[in-house]
Each structure stands twice: as structure tokens, then as C-alpha cells.
């Protein structure tokens with residue numbers, strides 16, 4: 001077994017990919033915590049605690065849930081909103097993967113090519129990626145681990161992310177909801193959110209075409 | 215065509231950066247009557263461009279995107295060069311290919327799309343510089359025409375390799391001296407439009423981008439003909455103002471000069487008789503559709 005641990009950074013300008021250090025992905029029903037394979041329940045418990053301990057807990061939804069590809073994507077989006085309300089956490093979208101130059105607006109978006117800018121700007125100390133395609137998530141997770149001290153998590157729809165400090169696999173609406181329930185249960189048991197007060201960023205864009213989803 | 219393809223999940227609408235809301239809200243996707251006139255009033259399909267200020271490629275790019283008949287189901291193939299700096303900002307599916315390989319990539323792509331979506335119209339449009347089209351990629355360009363591949367090739371002809379500092383290209387005019395070609399070009403500008411027609415293109419056009427309605431017509435023709443008949447080729451003069459020592463505002467004048475009678479970019483078109491008949495029919499259909507849309511708009515008021 002590898003002695004390597006997928007810890008929050010800043011690790012190095014170019015941290016090694018976790019898989020090259022011997023970190024393997026969890027099997028169904030499991031998750032990983034810093035590279036250690038654990039039963040999924042243990043991962044829920046720690047993820048919920050990490051969010052409640054954090055000053056700026058943040059959810060990063062990706063294109064797979066931001067865009068209404070199908071009904072399941074829209075349902076996952078609703079589940080993410082429930083999770084954000086339960087913690088409470090900021091929602092900052094990664095709407096696509098274009099290298100956006102000359103700059104991004106770090107209050108309202110995160111870009112996989114320089115995710116550290118969003119983390120630094122908002123002083124994010126715990127985050128979760130949901131609905132980001134594998135290769136872009138791994139790239140972004142590595143950059144965050146390289147240059148920031150943010151605790152990274154991933155709710156992956158496939159086999160999990162070894163480059164996150166904590167990862168679930170086979171993400172579904174039920175799994176996102178289970179994380180929400182774990183947060184609510186801990187709160188009931190007396191664990192208080194240490195998060196800074198914040199107002200969810202909302203655009204004041206005036207809509208002429210309002211999407212309808214009946 | 216419809217906005218169905220670019221819906222934002224309802225729960226996430228409020229959190230999306232405004233540019234995406236704007237795109238879903240006001241882009242011309244799904245509008246059958248879209249045209250270059252929408253540039254500036256509806257959401258454009260290029261957010262920002264990363265070219266030199268005033269570069270005619272930037273306005274050419276906008277006209278092309280505004281003229282595609284089927285933007286949601288179009289895949290563009292780009293190549294290295296100044297255009298490749300713009301593609302990351304373009305709200306149309308696109309693939310970057312290795313310099314010169316664009317027409318080979320597009321051939322495979324078009325065939326694969328046909329197998330994967332047999333009941334759908336999927337357009338493939340190559341957009342590359344003259345260096346990529348006529349020099350380093352000439353083999354791929356011409357082989358795709360010989361094979362009769364059903365897609366459109368657009369060449370941004372700025373008569374040199376702009377992105378690498380001004381080397382000589384096959385489309386450079388005879389005698390021209392550029393920064394990286396100080397001796398001056400020793401032979402004539404390659405007659406690619408004629409070569410294209412002889413090589414199997416069913417529709418060929420060569421013009422500047424000084425007149426948006428002309429560019430729109432040509433691009434639309436080229437895409438529609440590629441769907442029905444086979445390869446089409448459009449060569450657009452987009453002068454590199456940086457290399458020819460012009461100011462940002464002078465691109466338009468440069469194009470107007472170059473298309474004047476007797477100059478090298480007098481607008482020209484080549485097409486087969488079948489294509490001529492097809493386009494005539496298409497024009498009649500477009501006119502009828504426009505009239506109907508106008509009547510419907512008037513009735514709605």
C-alpha cells in the first residue's frame with residue numbers, strides 16, 4: 001500500500017497525480033478519505049463534518065448538473081440546492097471548461113483552468129465538485145491541492161476522484177440527499193456550522209425568456 | 215432547431231453567471247430568421263474575441279456564426295493560427311485540429327455524425343487560415359475535395375502566416391515583402407478557388423468581408439450545398455492589419471480597395487448547374503419564409 005495521503009495543500013506548484021502515488025479508486029459502496037478506502041457511511045460523516053467546520057463551505061456544480069440535459073440532471077440540481085441550504089454553503093458554478101481569458105469573475109464562477117483564483121478570492125476552505133466531467137475535475141482538484149489549503153471533495157457520478165481529499169462514487173440524487181441528511185442530523189446532534197455569514201450570490205439579470213419545465 | 219438543447223437546470227438558474235443566462239435568453243439559436251443583423255442586438259455567439267483590435271477576422275467570424283443555418287447542430291473544425299485564439303469563446307461545438315489536419319478531421323467527423331445521427335442534419339464547417347489550408351494542410355484540403363466529403367471549408371485568407379509573425383504563404387501576392395519573408399514573394403498567389411472547383415467542390419466563392427449580406431449569403435449557400443451535393447469552399451479576404459501596417463480602423467478600407475474592379479479580390483463564385491438550380495429554388499423558399507415570418511410578426515402585433 002502507498003504511504004501517500006491526499007491532503008489539502010499547498011503541496012507544490014505541480015503536485016503529483018494521486019494515482020501516480022499509488023492511490024486507487026473505491027469500489028461500489030465505498031468512498032475514499034485522503035486516499036484510504038472507507039465504507040461509504042464513513043465518508044458521508046466526515047464530508048458533513050468538514051462542511052460544518054468550514055468558514056466558507058462551497059459547492060461547485062459542473063456542466064452535468066447545471067445544464068438541463070435530462071430530467072435526472074435537473075433533479076440533481078435541486079438536490080444540490082437542498083444541500084446548500086442545509087449547510088448553508090455557497091453555490092459557485094463551473095458552467096463550462098473554456099479557458100476564459102482575460103479573466104474570470106471569481107465571485108460568481110470557477111474555471112477548471114485556474115480554480116485556485118476562485119478559492120483564493122472567496123477564501124474557500126472546504127468544497128465539493130458535483131457534475132464535473134472526470135478529466136476536468138481531476139485537473140482542477142490537482143491545481144487546488146497544489147496552490148491552496150482548501151479541503152476538496154468530489155461527488156463523482158463514475159468511479160470517484162483520487163485527486164480529491166475525499167470522494168464518493170456513483171453519485172445520484174439519493175446520495176446527494178443522504179449527504180444533506182447527514183448534515184441535518186449532525187446539526188440536530190449539536191454540531192454547529194462554523195461558516196461565516198454570507199449572502200448567496202444571485203444575479204440580478206432580468207429575464208425575458210424564462211425556462212419552463214413542465 | 216430550438217432552445218431545448220441549451221436549457222439551464224431550473225434550480226441552478228439564479229447561480230449561473232449572467233453571460234450564460236444571456237446566452238440562453240437572447241442567443242439566436244432556434245431563430246430561423248437569424249442573420250448578421252442580429253449582431254449587436256441579440257446575444258452574439260462570440261463572447262469576446264482575442265484577436266488584435268480591429269482585425270477583420272473578428273468581424274468575419276461574427277458574420278459566419280450569424281449565417282450558419284443550423285448552429286445547434288453544427289460542428290466547426292479549426293486549426294492553429296489567429297482563428298484558433300477565438301474558438302474557445304465561440305458558443306458552437308468546435309474541435310481544434312493539429313495544424314493542417316483540419317480537413318482530414320472534418321472528413322472523419324462528418325462521416326461519424328452521419329452514422330451516429332442518421333435522421334438529423336449535422337453540418338461540419340472547417341475554418342482555418344491560409345497557411346493551414348493552402349500550404350501545410352494542402353494535401354488534406356485537396357484530398358477531402360477529391361473524395362467528395364460533404365462539408366464546407368472556409369479559409370481566412372490574410373495572405374501570410376499571421377500568428378507566427380508574418381511568413382510567406384501560398385496565398386500571398388507576388389512581390390509582397392513581410393517581416394519574416396524579406397526577399398519578397400517570387401511567384402503568383404495560388405489560385406485556390408479555381409483549383410477547388412476543378413478538384414470537386416460544388417460551390418466555391420471568394421470575396422472580402424466588407425459586405426455582411428454577401429458573406430451571409432455565401433456561407434449559407436456553402437453549408438446548404440455541402441449538405442446536398444458535396445464539398446464547398448469559401449475564401450474570405452481578412453487582411454492582417456498588423457502585418458500590413460494598418461490601423462485598427464483601416465481594415466474595412468483595405469478590403470474595399472482589394473475588391474475594386476481589377477483587384478485580386480473581386481467577388482467571384484463558381485458552381486455546377488445543378489447547384490445553380492438548387493440555390494435558385496432555395497432563394498425562393500427563403501423569400502417565402504421571410505415573407506411569412508414578417509406577416510406572422512405583423513399579425514402578432
Ligand SMILES: Cc1ncc(C[n+]2csc(CCOP(=O)(O)OP(=O)(O)O)c2C)c(N)n1
Pocket residue numbers: 294295296297312313314342343344345346347350370372374375376377378383
Ligand atoms: C504542425 C504545426 N506546424 C507549425 C505550427 C506553427 N504555426 C502556428 S500558427 C502558424 C501559421 C498560421 O498561419 P495561417 O494558417 O495563415 O493562420 P493565420 O494566423 O494567418 O490566421 C504556424 C506555422 C504549428 N502550430 N503546428
Ligand code: SF4
Pocket residue numbers: 264265266269270271296372376377453454455456457
Ligand atoms: S496578427 Fe493579424 S490576423 Fe492575427 S489577429 Fe492580429 S491583425 Fe488579425
Ligand SMILES: [Mg+2]
Pocket residue numbers: 343344345370371372373374375376383
Ligand atoms: Mg494566414
